[in-house]
Amino acid sequence: MNQQDENLFIQPSTLPGAGMGLFTRVDIPRGTLIIEYLGTVTSWKDIMHDVDNPYLCYVNKNHVINGAPHPEFLARYANDAAGPVKIEGLRNNSFFEIDGTRVFIKATKRIPAGTEVFVNYGKDYWETSRINNEPEE
Numbered sequence: 001m002n003q004q005d006e007n008l009f010i011q012p013s014t015l016p017g018a019g020m021g022l023f024t025r026v027d028i029p030r031g032t033l034i035i036e037y038l039g040t041v042t043s044w045k046d047i048m049h050d051v052d053n054p055y056l057c058y059v060n061k062n063h064v065i066n067g068a069p070h071p072e073f074l075a076r077y078a079n080d081a082a083g084p085v086k087i088e089g090l091r092n093n094s095f096f097e098i099d100g101t102r103v104f105i106k107a108t109k110r111i112p113a114g115t116e117v118f119v120n121y122g123k124d125y126w127e128t129s130r131i132n133n134e135p136e137e
Helices: 044-050 123-132
Strands: 008-012 020-024 033-036 040-043 056-058 063-066 094-099 102-107
Antiparallel strands (some): 056 063
């Protein structure tokens, strides 16, 4: 486990139905790279059979990081407070920062110790999710 993982932990999310969430043990200052989103970097073409995978992280138009086979990588547990289930007062406190084919979760504001890390998945993620979950006619 690396240093950044020691400051983070997993427990049930504060968002109903979201499963597990990523939380911080320490105060995280605004602008801090919290953790790298690790997994298998692959092409969108190679992952198209797995569109219901909730652990896909967009890198660019050609690449995606698949976190599904890697439950040990903590970044995959960060939820989006602006997703379909919203709780009053909960807001995203970070975003995905892309550097080549690497993706990091970066704090957009101070995140107090014990707080869940919420990251903006982006409009395209939720639109794709909505389309994939529509009942077939």
